[in-house]
Amino acid sequence: MLEVKDLHVHLDTPAGLVKAVDGVSFRLEAGQTIGIVGESGSGKSVLAHSLTKLNPEPPATYPKGEILFEGENILTMDKKRLRSLRGKEIAMIFQDPMSSLNPVFKIGRQLMEAIQTHQKLPKKEARQKAVELLADVGIPDPERRMQNYPHQFSGGMRQRVLIAIALAARPKLLIADEPTTALDVTIQAQIIELLKKIQKKYSTAIIMITHDLGVVANLADRILVMYAGKIVESGSTANIFYDTAMPYTWSLLRSIPRLDAAGSERLLHIEGHPPNLIQPPTGCNFHPRCPFARDACLQIDPPLSECGTDHFAACVLSKQQFDEEKQAVAEQKGVLLS
Amino acid sequence: MLNYTIRRLLSVIPVMLVVSIIVFLLVHLTPGNPAFIILGEDASPEAIAQLEEQLGLNEPLYIQFFDWLKQVITGDLGTSVYSAQPVTELIFANFGPTFSLMVLSLLFILIISIPIAILIVSLRKTILDPLFTNVSLLGVSVPEFWLAILLVLAFGVTFPVFPVAGYMPLADGFGAWLYHLLLPAFVLALVEIGIIARMLRDSMLDSVNQDYTKTARAKGVRERDVLMKHVFANALIPTTTVLGATVAGLLGGTVIIETLFTIPGIGQLLIDSIHRRDYPVIQGVVLFIAAIYVLVNLVVDLLYAFLDPRIRYD
Numbered sequence A: 001m002l003e004v005k006d007l008h009v010h011l012d013t014p015a016g017l018v019k020a021v022d023g024v025s026f027r028l029e030a031g032q033t034i035g036i037v038g039e040s041g042s043g044k045s046v047l048a049h050s051l052t053k054l055n056p057e058p059p060a061t062y063p064k065g066e067i068l069f070e071g072e073n074i075l076t077m078d079k080k081r082l083r084s085l086r087g088k089e090i091a092m093i094f095q096d097p098m099s100s101l102n103p104v105f106k107i108g109r110q111l112m113e114a115i116q117t118h119q120k121l122p123k124k125e126a127r128q129k130a131v132e133l134l135a136d137v138g139i140p141d142p143e144r145r146m147q148n149y150p151h152q153f154s155g156g157m158r159q160r161v162l163i164a165i166a167l168a169a170r171p172k173l174l175i176a177d178e179p180t181t182a183l184d185v186t187i188q189a190q191i192i193e194l195l196k197k198i199q200k201k202y203s204t205a206i207i208m209i210t211h212d213l214g215v216v217a218n219l220a221d222r223i224l225v226m227y228a229g230k231i232v233e234s235g236s237t238a239n240i241f242y243d244t245a246m247p248y249t250w251s252l253l254r255s256i257p258r259l260d261a262a263g264s265e266r267l268l269h270i271e272g273h274p275p276n277l278i279q280p281p282t283g284c285n286f287h288p289r290c291p292f293a294r295d296a297c298l299q300i301d302p303p304l305s306e307c308g309t310d311h312f313a314a315c316v317l318s319k320q321q322f323d324e325e326k327q328a329v330a331e332q333k334g335v336l337l338s
Numbered sequence B: 001m002l003n004y005t006i007r008r009l010l011s012v013i014p015v016m017l018v019v020s021i022i023v024f025l026l027v028h029l030t031p032g033n034p035a036f037i038i039l040g041e042d043a044s045p046e047a048i049a050q051l052e053e054q055l056g057l058n059e060p061l062y063i064q065f066f067d068w069l070k071q072v073i074t075g076d077l078g079t080s081v082y083s084a085q086p087v088t089e090l091i092f093a094n095f096g097p098t099f100s101l102m103v104l105s106l107l108f109i110l111i112i113s114i115p116i117a118i119l120i121v122s123l124r125k126t127i128l129d130p131l132f133t134n135v136s137l138l139g140v141s142v143p144e145f146w147l148a149i150l151l152v153l154a155f156g157v158t159f160p161v162f163p164v165a166g167y168m169p170l171a172d173g174f175g176a177w178l179y180h181l182l183l184p185a186f187v188l189a190l191v192e193i194g195i196i197a198r199m200l201r202d203s204m205l206d207s208v209n210q211d212y213t214k215t216a217r218a219k220g221v222r223e224r225d226v227l228m229k230h231v232f233a234n235a236l237i238p239t240t241t242v243l244g245a246t247v248a249g250l251l252g253g254t255v256i257i258e259t260l261f262t263i264p265g266i267g268q269l270l271i272d273s274i275h276r277r278d279y280p281v282i283q284g285v286v287l288f289i290a291a292i293y294v295l296v297n298l299v300v301d302l303l304y305a306f307l308d309p310r311i312r313y314d
Helices: A044-050 A079-085 A107-118 A123-136 A155-167 A185-202 A213-217 A237-242 A247-253 A319-333 B002-010 B012-029 B034-039 B045-055 B061-073 B087-122 B128-141 B144-158 B174-208 B211-219 B223-260 B266-275 B279-307
Strands: A002-013 A016-028 A033-037 A060-069 A090-093 A173-177 A205-210 A222-227 A230-236 A305-308 A311-313
Touching (some): A016 A060, A016 A230, A033 A213, A044 A173, A090 A155, A090 B211, A107 A123, A107 B211, A123 A155, A155 B211, A185 A205, A213 A237, A222 A237, A222 A247, A230 A237, A247 A319, B002 B012, B012 B061, B034 B045, B061 B279, B087 B174, B087 B223, B144 B174, B174 B211, B211 B223, B223 B279, B266 B279
Parallel strands (some): A090 A173, A173 A205
Antiparallel strands (some): A002 A016, A002 A060, A222 A230
């Protein structure tokens, strides 16, 4: 359904050209859920916004690559076609539900706008549909809540409203850009449950952008790990979690607190910061922070290559070498091996 | 809301009290004797002393003040020492032209600055935006009396499209009324158009990349509607504050414009009364202007609650 081919997105900033997305390719089938995981500044949000060309231009430019949605290249669509795609075929929800709704309009109006942009419906029917959507995403007393303003909702409820807005035209693909980051943990779980329910009910494909591996663990079929504008590992969720093939993913997983090993092991601390994307390091982008780094890493920028069934990693080390070395590194750092 | 309105109306009282003290002192400490001006240069000292006594000018200042204040509270602003007409009557007779001028100016401001701001914001990535910033600065910086004279020369003398001066009340026909007011109202509006358009542009640019506009764009809403509905509704909130000050500023501007175009309004009345040292009229007019100022600000605050649902006063 969606195929991204060698996508490059550059941001032209006063400090220099930022290669925010640097040669990303992936496929998404109808009804599938993929998680895109990475630290802040890894380019995952820019990637997500690129899929409907929502990055402000300038500074964003798309010098290379294609985004094919059902065979049509989104990057070369005219404005009109792009508008009819947004919301109708590909919908999006964002990180901060507190600021993503217009504070001066009633949520009923904002919801009906989403419905009426793509469907010529009489007001009464649009209203009825909006009420149904609100009920669908778990807003109690939807009839009355239509009349409320965003500030009269909690963060979790606002995210539900935004999900209702995204679902208004029954999109085939829902892009969720860190939808739970601004919410507290119990609300996060509710929102993820809601997304799962939607996926099941409407078989909507979902792209879930997050910095939190835990969020995608039981939602995504596939996971893409992004680092410094590139995909460094991709594979089925099981592969990523249990058969990690790339030092960055491995380090990320070891930096998550675990209930089953509480107190017995240390959390891995990934030293340093994500690289400056105006002047990225030579060779592999991760080498300055990589516990497995060697001389070759300074020279070679490894491409994403197959390392197992439906499993790709971008590392100088072969899967076998990596498996052999990780025990020593785990012991040295005092972290769990698996 | 009602409670708030009442509270705000009550708070007008101390403000007006302070204003009245300042006005009274200012007028009475200005050199010049009304008795002398009324009777003319040849008047005998006895006649002047007699008139002063009649006008109460020989009493101590604080007694004069309290006498005046007592009258004001009962709604009587006194009588003009020059024309012997009640001050309230004079104000109401002169308010029509001023009010007409202000309303027409405000209309100019709104119908010119709003489209300009929207246009500039929609073309924000082009050369037009920096160009506008500089031109609007020019508009703000130009002294209105100078501009008024230039416009009168251009459209009253060189190309006699508009009358050079004068006023026709609305009762004499809408056309005549509008014809006489267009030029002065435009001059009065011009400075404020720069300010309001600038303010609206800034507030719109502030909200043009807010998250909610991203939500709207992601819905598939066309860019024009994102600007005209989502961005505009939010940008109106800060702009309204400035608009309130603008309306008050117009009242000050009318003093100059009315003099230049000889429009018999409040401003004209004030200037004439100052020349005549007509204390009761000066005091009455300034007090009246202050009251309007306070009322306009109240209306702006109430408008807020209407524009921004997050604001509730009770």
